Amino acid sequence: MQYAIIDESGRFGDPESKFLVFAVVATRSLIGMDKIIPAARRKIPRKGKRKFEKTLAEIKFSTTGDKTRMTVLDLISKEKLELFILVVDSEGKRIEDNPENYSLLVAKILNSVLSRNPNLKHVIIDRHFTWITQREKFNTLVQKTLKKDLFIEHLDSQQNTIVSLADFVAGAIREYYSKRNRVWREIIVKKIVNEERTTWKKLKHQKR
Template identity: 25%
Template structure:
């Protein structure tokens, strides 16, 4: 069951809802074994049922035993064909994609031990840009994996609301109705879809191979390369 935070306001004037699903790929470590890149991907879903059907369709097809027994599909535990099938299905759905990529060599030394601060900043900045692009007057629902612990979760929620308000205080979006949901990715196909998107993008930045990211490229509405600024 989803755990909803108290940071919620429902508009009495507009019942349309912007649905954003967040996941990431890579890590925020700074050792020799750490990935040089960290990607946060956001899936803006206009038809959640279509995403659910993507994963149901893959499960209906003949799968190797190791895949049939998985509680959920993830980019990192899937082979190339499953990755392509799921990404192609996502690309055919009514969705938009936004993401940011951090080149960790550019992170200030004093922030390298403050992983949560870096994560909150990146996610908050990305969400604020998405809201500027897609907000239409109704509530904004942001769904993330519930893996954050209680203290981190509260700080994360507060910062997302603060950052979105701060970014939009000079325009008509200053009173954005926001709902943040922490859900189990096993029960939320759209989070699983965001995982595949983040994984495909991270794979591209690591290898310069667009075998997977190229499938979803036309769906990318916003892309931010920190610290190079917007790429789309």
């Protein structure tokens, strides 16, 4: 697997957001991956309760209904890919949203990806930070932690639907941990090759 698509579910800086879930969609090729979300969008009816989804600027797990979620996750499950999951229990602690903390979490899950896929070269991640200086600092910290040069690309998920694939996976797993809802996880479970649960307290005390 040469590509890793990353997104998270949960809110930084909010102690009420008990679980922060990171997901990686690892794949050998991006060909066809950009067609999944548009295919799901085309299945949304123009009439009825779901018609509002047609007007959404971005189709995400948190903004769509059950049928769209099922469609996207089912399409993901049929692709040749691997899923990696990192579940972080905040234990009621506030996780500051900054390049240091974000890079620590991303490096943690990428380390699992690299253990299985040492040829990983290209990381695609949702554009989390507004300022380019923040993104550059994040990139430097991730590569320093992993001791590996990677091409890290920050994309706007509204403009590139590939990022949304990881969003749906992360959302499905967070529903499982926060609400004990197994429905979404069961659709993609056979594609999960690594799923790790830890606490923010343990992670933040790790040395880079």
